[in-house]
Amino acid sequence: xxxxxxxxSHQVTQMGQEVILRCVPISNHLYxxxxxxxxxxxxxxxxxxxxxxxxxxxxxxxDQFSVERxxxxxxxxxxxxxxxxxxxxxxxxxxxxxxxxxxYFGPGTRLTVT
Amino acid sequence: KNQxxxxxxxxxxxxxxxxxxxCNYTVSPFSNxxxxxxxxxxGPVSLTIMTFSENTKxxxxxxxxxxxxxxxxxxxxxxxxxxxxxxxxxxxxxVEGGSQGNLIFGKGTKLSVKP
Numbered sequence: 296x297x298x299x300x301x302x303x304s305h306q307v308t309q310m311g312q313e314v315i316l317r318c319v320p321i322s323n324h325l326y327x328x329x330x331x332x333x334x335x336x337x338x339x340x341x342x343x344x345x346x347x348x349x350x351x352x353x354x355x356x357x358d359q360f361s362v363e364r365x366x367x368x369x370x371x372x373x374x375x376x377x378x379x380x381x382x383x384x385x386x387x388x389x390x391x392x393x394x395x396x397x398x399y400f401g402p403g404t405r406l407t408v409t
Numbered sequence: 410k411n412q413x414x415x416x417x418x419x420x421x422x423x424x425x426x427x428x429x430x431x432c433n434y435t436v437s438p439f440s441n442x443x444x445x446x447x448x449x450x451x452g453p454v455s456l457t458i459m460t461f462s463e464n465t466k467x468x469x470x471x472x473x474x475x476x477x478x479x480x481x482x483x484x485x486x487x488x489x490x491x492x493x494x495x496x497x498x499x500x501x502x503x504v505e506g507g508s509q510g511n512l513i514f515g516k517g518t519k520l521s522v523k524p
Binding site for chain 2: 299330336337338339340343351353384386388396397398399400401402403405
């Protein structure tokens with residue numbers, strides 16, 4: 296069964312460094328998403344992406360964040376200058392579109408900022 | 410403010426027993442409500458999705474109900490198994506149409522099934 300994959304599974308970085316989290320959505324899916332989950336808290340929406348542009352973003356998704364689909368398969372989340380409070384699990388999800396409501400989530404990347 | 414509230418926060422049951430988890434939401438407009446299962450350190454996995462016109466949906470031993478008038482949903486798990494131990498998250502989408510972005514998540518109910 297097709298699945299969303301994410302790399303790396305765990306990323307440790309120093310405060311102020313740039314990180315890029317990578318996702319490979321399910322082939323032929325049209326909508327892509329990033330969510331984050333701070334330890335012990337609920338999952339929060341960051342951004343949705345469709346037709347090579349951001350379709351919606353939350354208040355969390357400020358100028359430090361950016362997303363890109365550079366090659367038609369990968370979907371990346373970049374954090375330009377990480378802060379301690381960026382430490383969280385980051386989940387990518389994809390959706391086929393059309394009449395489907397089903398978002399498929401990847402296994403997540405645990406980001407630790409020290 | 411759009412919110413999804415779940416109860417109980419945590420629950421311990423014995424293997425083989427049934428349980429029911431509750432979800433109340435104040436999301437408007439409303440498109441659909443989902444229940445996800447999330448194992449520790451993993452991504453959420455969808456169990457059921459219901460639109461406003463559906464009031465019950467089953468997926469194996471999981472049965473979800475939806476009352477769009479009272480804005481309440483429940484997830485019933487029958488004949489629980491040790492592998493059911495996980496967080497169960499109620500998620501509401503307020504977006505009509507294709508993008509289904511900005512899902513609003515509850516905090517989840519942490520279920521522990523003991524032998």
